[in-house]
Amino acid sequence: MADDERIAYLSGDTSARLDPAERAELDELRGLLTDPAVWAEPHPGLAERVVGAVTQAASAEPVPTALPVDGDSNRRRRPRWIAIAVGGVAAAVLLAVALTFGLTSHPSQSVEYAASINGTTLAPDASGQVTLTKTPSGWKIHLHAKGLPRRDGGAYYEAWLKNSAGVLVPVGTFNQLDDVTLWAGVAPSSYPTLTVTRQLVDDGPTSSGKVVLIGVTHRTH
Amino acid sequence: MRTTVSVPASGDADLPARFGAGDPDSVRAVYQTYGRLVYSVAYKVLGDAGLAEDATQQTFVQAWRAAGTYDPSRALGAWLAAIARRAAIDVYRRERRHRGVEDIASHENALVTAPPSAEQIYDVWEVRQALENLPGQDRELIRMQHFDELTHAEIAGQLAIPVGTVKSRSFRAHRRLAGLLGHLRSEPVGTTAAGTEEGRHHG
Numbered sequence: 001m002a003d004d005e006r007i008a009y010l011s012g013d014t015s016a017r018l019d020p021a022e023r024a025e026l027d028e029l030r031g032l033l034t035d036p037a038v039w040a041e042p043h044p045g046l047a048e049r050v051v052g053a054v055t056q057a058a059s060a061e062p063v064p065t066a067l068p069v070d071g072d073s074n075r076r077r078r079p080r081w082i083a084i085a086v087g088g089v090a091a092a093v094l095l096a097v098a099l100t101f102g103l104t105s106h107p108s109q110s111v112e113y114a115a116s117i118n119g120t121t122l123a124p125d126a127s128g129q130v131t132l133t134k135t136p137s138g139w140k141i142h143l144h145a146k147g148l149p150r151r152d153g154g155a156y157y158e159a160w161l162k163n164s165a166g167v168l169v170p171v172g173t174f175n176q177l178d179d180v181t182l183w184a185g186v187a188p189s190s191y192p193t194l195t196v197t198r199q200l201v202d203d204g205p206t207s208s209g210k211v212v213l214i215g216v217t218h219r220t221h
Numbered sequence: 222m223r224t225t226v227s228v229p230a231s232g233d234a235d236l237p238a239r240f241g242a243g244d245p246d247s248v249r250a251v252y253q254t255y256g257r258l259v260y261s262v263a264y265k266v267l268g269d270a271g272l273a274e275d276a277t278q279q280t281f282v283q284a285w286r287a288a289g290t291y292d293p294s295r296a297l298g299a300w301l302a303a304i305a306r307r308a309a310i311d312v313y314r315r316e317r318r319h320r321g322v323e324d325i326a327s328h329e330n331a332l333v334t335a336p337p338s339a340e341q342i343y344d345v346w347e348v349r350q351a352l353e354n355l356p357g358q359d360r361e362l363i364r365m366q367h368f369d370e371l372t373h374a375e376i377a378g379q380l381a382i383p384v385g386t387v388k389s390r391s392f393r394a395h396r397r398l399a400g401l402l403g404h405l406r407s408e409p410v411g412t413t414a415a416g417t418e419e420g421r422h423h424g
Contacts, residue, residue: 033367037265219271
């Protein structure tokens, strides 16, 4: 059947008999399926951030479906001294806030990415967290995970960052995952996927493909 | 690409109105249904997770502000997609203006090229929506094959199942996907996984 040929091609059988127009149409879909935007997952905390932003806007502004209010004329009728007094109080509050933050906040604004990492079918009980902090030397990666045994004697774990084209950049090897610090010379904005593989010294330095943990990092600061 | 995925019914005809009133539960419900789709649109324009989150937040705030203009006969998802694209382009312009093109790292491709067209955005939205309507197992398999660029043999190794099983599952998953996107001649358009034995999952 023609549809079977189309599906076969879509699922990876390049020998499927299709005319050029059909092939082009399906190639377009195959291209879309490699697009990171199709697979990108928002940070779980974004839902509450969105709800908070909308409810804050709703409490600060008139409900948009309501009839418009002539705010300008109201403002014009307001005595000038009220505006000055309100402005003075607001300035004092802003100054206090600015001083408080100036005294207590960190001087630098670090860029940080984070992700929850989950076990794959090879390690369904594994889970963890990863943070990536930008430093002058590169990206400092802090990895915590549980549910995976220590590997020794020629066996080890290796972490990788991966981009949308599937290019892997190794970011370090280790024996156990409870508290690992790694470094990367590539940015998580371009290499957002972090994976951890099981490796064997005898198999050489390339990825074994045996992914035990995976997560997509998102910017948090 | 022209696709024909139907928007999943929210089961709540009053949702847009309650959203317009800023009801937190309704905002959460709209986000649960459309948040990932909106995020996909923003990510397509910006290519950066953090900026895409900013644009997603702005999309929902702008949608709330414009709720009075929403036409209930129009699909809420399509309306949000249009707002998401504009919000993301606003963020795109802000980033370019504030940072300057020369300060944008070369790997941040999305910020040094023109933003995608409305049609490209529409395609991402439709494919994402179709994938969301697949059973989790199908979606994961398609992801491994296309996004992770794994061969059937590599997938078989990772999932610890025979290659033949991977091939048959892959064929079935792609048939469902093509059915959702109208890439089949004979299968009815809009077929969803809801009636399958596997039901709907999110992987």
